[in-house]
Amino acid sequence: MIVMFTDGKTTAGLPPAPVAAAARASDIIIYCIGLIGSNGIDVDVLNDWATDPDSSHVAVTPDDADLEDLFEDLAANISKTGATNIVIDEVVNPDFVITSVAPPTKGTAMMVNSNTLQWKIPELGVSANEGASLEYYIRHIAQEAGEKLVNQSITYSDTEGNVVVFSKPSVVVECSLVVHPEPCPVPVEVTVEGCQDSVVIDAGETYLESLERILQLNVTVKNVCPGKRVALAVILTELGADGTEYQRGMKAITIPAHNEPKCRDVLVKCIKFVLPEDLDVSGENPQAICNARNFKVRFIAHAIDTDYRCCDSVITLL
Numbered sequence: 001m002i003v004m005f006t007d008g009k010t011t012a013g014l015p016p017a018p019v020a021a022a023a024r025a026s027d028i029i030i031y032c033i034g035l036i037g038s039n040g041i042d043v044d045v046l047n048d049w050a051t052d053p054d055s056s057h058v059a060v061t062p063d064d065a066d067l068e069d070l071f072e073d074l075a076a077n078i079s080k081t082g083a084t085n086i087v088i089d090e091v092v093n094p095d096f097v098i099t100s101v102a103p104p105t106k107g108t109a110m111m112v113n114s115n116t117l118q119w120k121i122p123e124l125g126v127s128a129n130e131g132a133s134l135e136y137y138i139r140h141i142a143q144e145a146g147e148k149l150v151n152q153s154i155t156y157s158d159t160e161g162n163v164v165v166f167s168k169p170s171v172v173v174e175c176s177l178v179v180h181p182e183p184c185p186v187p188v189e190v191t192v193e194g195c196q197d198s199v200v201i202d203a204g205e206t207y208l209e210s211l212e213r214i215l216q217l218n219v220t221v222k223n224v225c226p227g228k229r230v231a232l233a234v235i236l237t238e239l240g241a242d243g244t245e246y247q248r249g250m251k252a253i254t255i256p257a258h259n260e261p262k263c264r265d266v267l268v269k270c271i272k273f274v275l276p277e278d279l280d281v282s283g284e285n286p287q288a289i290c291n292a293r294n295f296k297v298r299f300i301a302h303a304i305d306t307d308y309r310c311c312d313s314v315i316t317l318l
Helices: 016-025 043-049 064-079
Strands: 002-006 030-035 058-061 083-092 096-101 108-113 116-124 136-140 146-149 151-157 170-173 212-224 230-239 245-255 264-276 294-303
Touching: 016 030, 016 043, 030 043, 030 064, 043 058, 058 064, 083 096, 096 108, 096 116, 212 230, 212 294, 230 264, 245 264
Parallel strands: 002 030, 030 058
Antiparallel strands: 083 116, 083 151, 096 136, 108 116, 146 170, 212 264, 230 245, 230 294
């Protein structure tokens, strides 16, 4: 085992990276404790020299007190011969459920319930430096989006009393709204007895699904001057049986400018609105398109382009 206190800056001798690689190939464990020198510190070099994973073999200490604490922990870990009877209990955030657990590289893992898994490893690092990994899959079940921690808690125990600090992974969740407009139909159960050549069954009634009407409008915008684009808004409402107006849609349309020598009328055609029958407020049967439905259409139109400019300054003469 090698423990190096270094800033990662090579000032003399052969390139150290091949030497470190040869040592690691000979099963020598390398710890790098980074000390900030007069020229700073090169953490990438420390990560290159040290044994993997870097998170457990590289540490950068900004002052003597932290260095002393780190060295005490390092000495305690070096003196221990690995870990035995490891048990890791992991509980995922309630916004997720565990869907499956892959076989770990060491030991065995199992789902305790939809939010909890347990990983057991008989021994790790007893005869050589080694690590272990576990991969599992989760599904988001909450309604809120955003960045969320994967784990609610992780507990670790082993016979030797080692202390393990786990990272805190997070994921960014983007929730998309899923709509199922047509539910699955209710099945009609049919039984054909043995030795029957034919059977006649009354399957009841069924209705046409997702009925709707399409309202298509044309409108003429009067006296549009040449070279002027027009902004047109169309607001549609439906009248209920009691005379109440219900919103059914709004569209904003840009009418391109024309190049005629003088102002003229512009016909705007085929402005479409979709009117599902489940929005019918006529008070009649909502499962038919034979009801009379009453609507009101309002238009707002104005020129977009203008040569008007606000004055940059106002001069007052006394």
